[in-house]
Amino acid sequence: MAHINLGVFVSGGGTNLQAIIDASEADKIDATVVLVISDKEDAYGLERARQHDISAVHVPVGRNESPEYAAADQWHVQLLAEYDVDLVCLAGYMRLIGPEVMTTYAEAILNIHPALLPSFPGTHGQDDAADYGVKVAGCTVHFAWSEFDTGPIIIQAAVPVLPDDDGDSLAARILAQEHKIYPQAIQWYAQDRLHIQDRRVIVDNAPPPTILEAIISPGLEI
């Protein structure tokens, strides 16, 4: 693909959306955010979109399996078609994507999750990690499957957990990495370099990891 159109779903502040917009405007990725959709009317992500002259649409979703949910699913598909969206990016979207979007965009929906999946799926990945007491945490960009947080993994970033961390400080450390790996995953998709084999993602000509050694946390004294 030469250049792709992105439709981004947000429920909140949209800092990952901002990272994607920034990467696009800096021509770091062959992709343009053409549409932002939110289930929350007051999601700051919608405001971010408007500030960059990107169409921003509030689509109320209702309860799962309600008529409103099904209608929202249809509306999503119509909007994505209208804006010629090639790739759907979930960026802190707290609802399950409907079956129509899932079918229409099979293997063309990405999600970012603030944990080293399959650890800590769900809506509180960072707090769950802090409470569990892991010494290494991280984030994951993956293809979205209909089941939450389970799809094939494209890229992960691992960070150490420090002794004084709580959920918030850990979330901030993870978020800094989210802003790096999500645009990268989008760029590989735009370059048609991602291939799913079984449930593994092959990245054509994958660059070596940023660090080849191990993160050992806490560190070693002996």
Added chain:
Amino acid sequence: MAHINLGVFVSGGGTNLQAIIDASEADKIDATVVLVISDKEDAYGLERARQHDISAVHVPVGRNESPEYAAADQWHVQLLAEYDVDLVCLAGYMRLIGPEVMTTYAEAILNIHPALLPSFPGTHGQDDAADYGVKVAGCTVHFAWSEFDTGPIIIQAAVPVLPDDDGDSLAARILAQEHKIYPQAIQWYAQDRLHIQDRRVIVDNAPPPTILEAIISPGLEI
């Protein structure tokens, strides 16, 4: 504690046992392996023990909840008492430790697991990680609880998964880290620097992680 006695349980080759013996003989840890127990008569770990003049005992275990299993549990406790064992180290021991040992050595049993727990518990951590398609893997030393692979985490090492990895190559990369983190965890225990709060482990004066940045895998191009 000044110097502690270790009882190590193995089922197989015992390379982690060897790493612990080596660290002890090099005076890197304030601990001596005084007893090695295996459920398998031909476990090479028993042979390693004998080569270092360490008592090596084959204790057949039978099926879980069988009379033989209960008898083995009693025998374990007797052996550990006889050798004045302070800390039990599970090192590739493929059976569940019995309730008598668990009670007698509450918060004094360590286990090493070849995955970044809570991801991939169970007996095939490395293969499961490779099959799942994670891009970061690792290993964990934790206090053993009666449920497998769930106890409070002392130290973790994260390593990148490379494009050509299979379960074996990934297991080798992880194993190199296991040999570093297990002796370190034992040393902190010997120094009485480990404290469990809720389910987190506080390491007194914890050294900073070996790497403060993130492992991003695959690496970044943008």
